[in-house]
Structures are given as C-alpha cells and as structure tokens.
Amino acid sequence: MVTMKEIAKRAGVSVSTVSLVLNNRDEGRVRGNVANQVRTIASQLGYQSNPLASSLRTGRTHMLGFISEDVATTPYAGGIILGAQTAARELGYMMIVVSTDGAQNEAEEIAALKRYGTDGFLYAKMSNRITDVPKALKDMPLVLVDATDEAGVVPSVEPDEFHIGYDATTRLIASGCERIAYVGAEDPIIAEQGRLDGYRAALAEAGRDFDEHLIVHVGNNEPALEAVNALFDSAQPDGFFCFNDARAWYVYECAARHGLKIGHDISVVGVDNHRVFADTLVPQLTTVELPHFEMGYWAASKLVSLIEESPLADMEWPSTTAPLPPLNAPVPAKIHCALIEKESVRS
Incomplete structure (x- = not known):
C-alpha cells in the first residue's frame, strides 16, 4: 500500500x-x-x-445521513438523493439513506446513524412544508431539503414557488391567453400559496384583474374532475396554470369532453415535469420542472461546508437545468425552476 x-x-x-x-x-x-x-x-x-485512520485523526467519518419519511420511496423525487450523493462523492463523503415511517422509527434511525459517527444530516420532506426539526438533530450539522423550520434559522433549500407561478402565468399571457385559470391544491401548504401569489403577480404586471371565478382548489379523483369541469362551463378559460402535472390531467380530460384541442383552443402549463404525466399526455405538457437534483446537490454541499467550516469557495458547480444559489444564500435558499417547453401552449 x-x-x-x-x-x-x-x-x-x-x-x-x-x-x-x-x-x-x-x-x-x-x-x-x-x-x-x-x-x-x-x-x-x-x-x-484510509478512512478509519483519517477519522481517528480528524474526529470525522466523512459520512452523511439522509433522513426522510417518503422521499426515498417516491420515484420521481429520487433526483434529490442522486443530487446529494453526487455532491457528497465529489467532496469525499459517503451518504447513508434512511426512510422512516413515523417519529419513533425516525428517532431510532437517527440514533443508529449517530452511533456510527455520522458527521451531519440532510432532513428531507416532500411538497415543501414547514417542519419540526427532530430534537436529536438539533445539536448536529443539519440542512433541510424541500422544507423550512418554523423559526427559519436552519439552513434549507426549496423551489422558488413564487416564480413557478409567475413564470407559468407569464408564459400563458405571452401565448395570447385572455382568461387564465389556476387549478390549485386543497391544502394551504407553502407551495400552494407561493404559486398562487406568483400567478396573481403576473396578472397584475400584465394589467389583468384577478378573478376569483377563475380559481379552483381541488384534491384528487372524481371530485377534482367535476370541479374542473364546472370551471370550464362557468368561466370558459382559454389558459390553465395547474398546481402540478397531475391536476393538468383533469384539464386534458375536460377539454376532450368539451371538444377543445390542447395547444390550439386552450393552453396548459403544469408543475413537476413528472414523467408519467408530462411525457405521456398528448400533446406533451409544458411544465415547470421541480429542481430535485439541484436541491439535493446544494443541500449536501451546504452540509459539508458546515461540517468543515469552509465556504467551499473553489468548488465548481455542475451544469444543471436550474441554476444553483450560492451556499451563503439567505434561509431558505430558493432555486429558480426551469420552464420546460413542450406542446400544450399555443405558439
């Protein structure tokens, strides 16, 4: 050797x-x-x-823990893990991913990772929400992914929800849509409020009045389909900004029932770039891509900078769909998501 x-x-x-x-x-x-x-x-x-010898000298194991209830089992969010693993590897760290199923199990997994000498933790959620930081993590280097703590002091990264709504609505305005509907989510989560605010701001900037009759908040399945169908009948929108790609499917279905052609008679923009919807709907759905890889990469890089007490000033960012914010960005760091042009918005 x-x-x-x-x-x-x-x-x-x-x-x-x-x-x-x-x-x-x-x-x-x-x-x-x-x-x-x-x-x-x-x-x-x-x-x-020699990792063992190095850990004895430095007191570090070069291991990161990734804790989540559901990210690890959600196929299209696997990009978060891929991004974090990529950054960890480039920075000389190994990452252990743990999927938990409740507070008790979560505490046990965190305790086990601590026994192995994990240097720091990534704590990830889905759908961008306010979260309570587990007590066992409060004394450790920690970065939240797609989540923010109540006090807003723990380093975190999330999509720029406001600009998701703003960019999608601005695209519909540019395509000539006059009556732009918003098909939102039922739950008052961060993503819902941010995207609705962006929608309203884009309308105001274009000199458009906000019309409550063009807004519908829906859940899933038949009740959602009925609500969107009623929106078609009552408000007759010619453009739709949908909270996510799954809700855009209801617009496609209702357009077919009304004999309207997507991308010609009406325009639709979703959010996620979810492969099951965005690539399989006909015509393919124009959508704002959520920055899963980018959030994971930024979060792992930020965590290493905390562990090593270094700004990682000489680190070269990878080429990504959405630009990464600086590591010293205000909490929460926001990633401006990319709008992916496909075929559902008329030219």
Missing part, C-alpha cells in the same frame, strides 16, 4: 505537507503548484486514503 511517506519522498516535500494536501487542508498553507504536484504523484502511485 502506498504511504504518504513515499509520496513525500517522490515530491521532495515533508509528510505533513502531503497530509495537508490529501486531507484537503492545504488552502493558504501549501503553494498551489506544490499541492498540484502532490496530488499528481498520489494519483500516479495509486494512493488510497
């Missing part, structure tokens, strides 16, 4: 210098050309760090 002593001898530097470089503690301590030389030689010799 290649040792730091061998690398130091080959590079003509001290073992301590090699240690600083290979443990990523060389910034401001080792000249850049020397650090590059050490890394090159280490790579050529096939050097591999």
